[in-house]
Amino acid sequence: MARQLSPRRAQRLANALTGIWARKLDRESLLASAIVFSPHQDDETLGCGGTILKKRQLGARVQVVYMTDGAASPPTTPVPDLKLVREREARAACQQLGLEQEHVTFLQLADGHLLDDQERTIERVKKVLGDRPAEQVYIPYRQDRDPNLDHVATNQVVRSVLLQLGRPTAVLEYPIWYWRFWPQARVPVRGRPGTWETQRRSLLPNLRSLADLNVYVELDGVRGSKEAALNQHRSQVEGLRSIQSGAFVEWFFGKRELFYRYSLPGHG
Numbered sequence: 001m002a003r004q005l006s007p008r009r010a011q012r013l014a015n016a017l018t019g020i021w022a023r024k025l026d027r028e029s030l031l032a033s034a035i036v037f038s039p040h041q042d043d044e045t046l047g048c049g050g051t052i053l054k055k056r057q058l059g060a061r062v063q064v065v066y067m068t069d070g071a072a073s074p075p076t077t078p079v080p081d082l083k084l085v086r087e088r089e090a091r092a093a094c095q096q097l098g099l100e101q102e103h104v105t106f107l108q109l110a111d112g113h114l115l116d117d118q119e120r121t122i123e124r125v126k127k128v129l130g131d132r133p134a135e136q137v138y139i140p141y142r143q144d145r146d147p148n149l150d151h152v153a154t155n156q157v158v159r160s161v162l163l164q165l166g167r168p169t170a171v172l173e174y175p176i177w178y179w180r181f182w183p184q185a186r187v188p189v190r191g192r193p194g195t196w197e198t199q200r201r202s203l204l205p206n207l208r209s210l211a212d213l214n215v216y217v218e219l220d221g222v223r224g225s226k227e228a229a230l231n232q233h234r235s236q237v238e239g240l241r242s243i244q245s246g247a248f249v250e251w252f253f254g255k256r257e258l259f260y261r262y263s264l265p266g267h268g
Contacts, residue, residue: 035064043140073086111148113148138172145187151176184203185199
């Protein structure tokens with residue numbers, strides 16, 4: 001089944017299935033203050049751009065925290081001082097999303113190495129969450145296996161800190177690389193950049209994991225602004241649009257943004 005599904009057919013299937021059980025995020029939830037933890041400069045727009053736009057339209061306080069410096073995501077055309085370029089692009093994208101610059105934070109941890117110094121990463125995240133608590137925290141989906149595993153690391157670190165702090169918080173996990181091969185799962189091969197291997201017997205677990213995505217935000221009225229924000233990531237957008245001949249990016253400009261929502265502490 002998985003081998004017969006084209007990327008666009010997979011999108012239609014995912015949209016149909018999640019449309020059955022996922023619930024629309026209500027106005028009260030959109031008004032809640034939020035911190036979006038983005039592993040790299042562009043994940044905030046891909047996974048949460050429409051949600052950020054709708055929250056800002058309602059006057060909600062939103063912060064974006066970039067975990068890494070983005071230096072391990074080379075553009076199709078070499079760019080000198082890529083760290084600085086990606087920070088500048090991210091600031092422009094956040095401005096397009098309606099965020100004030102004082103609500104954009106760059107932790108500047110090494111791209112692709114978030115867990116190499118796990119203690120330092122945890123301390124940096126703890127400081128952010130301690131200094132500027134929010135009612136909602138957005139993190140990558142736990143099965144978001146990006147090539148460098150920074151998405152998985154961000155999820156693990158932020159959840160660990162939230163449990164340590166013990167402050168009741170709504171967590172919303174947003175999928176990005178999860179969609180890359182859905183409904184079959186592939187994982188990056190360590191030590192072999194750009195190489196993926198298919199996980200055996202991953203079809204049924206991945207279909208079941210789709211049920212995690214239990215809430216959504218509609219993109220009506222903000223899709224154009226979300227696309228304008230993504231286009232600010234000029235060093236990356238060409239490469240993103242080349243994945244699956246453009247089908248990968250289409251996941252993020254359909255009817256809705258999907259999230260796995262639960263509460264911490266107290267979630268197993």
